[in-house]
Amino acid sequence: MREDCFAAAKMRSTTSSPAGMPTSAHDQGLYIRALKTIPNLTVKYGHFLTHTVPMYLATVTPPKRVSVEKTEEKGSDVDKS
Numbered sequence: 001m002r003e004d005c006f007a008a009a010k011m012r013s014t015t016s017s018p019a020g021m022p023t024s025a026h027d028q029g030l031y032i033r034a035l036k037t038i039p040n041l042t043v044k045y046g047h048f049l050t051h052t053v054p055m056y057l058a059t060v061t062p063p064k065r066v067s068v069e070k071t072e073e074k075g076s077d078v079d080k081s
Helices: 024-035
Strands: 008-013 041-056 065-074
Touching: 024 041
Parallel strands: 008 041
Antiparallel strands: 041 065
């Protein structure tokens, strides 16, 4: 059985370059530009929010509480059109 894909949507959020990954924003830009060359493919943008949250280290006894930068994607659920 043959199935053809006539259109697709790739959900992406643009990124900045975090510490230790200095080329990630550039690399993502290249990837998105390449996706845009595909006929009938739509790139839809969401966004990330970063905030500091307290968490416990899992491998330390007694548990130690630390602050962690947590990044979550907001507003780009893949089930939405």
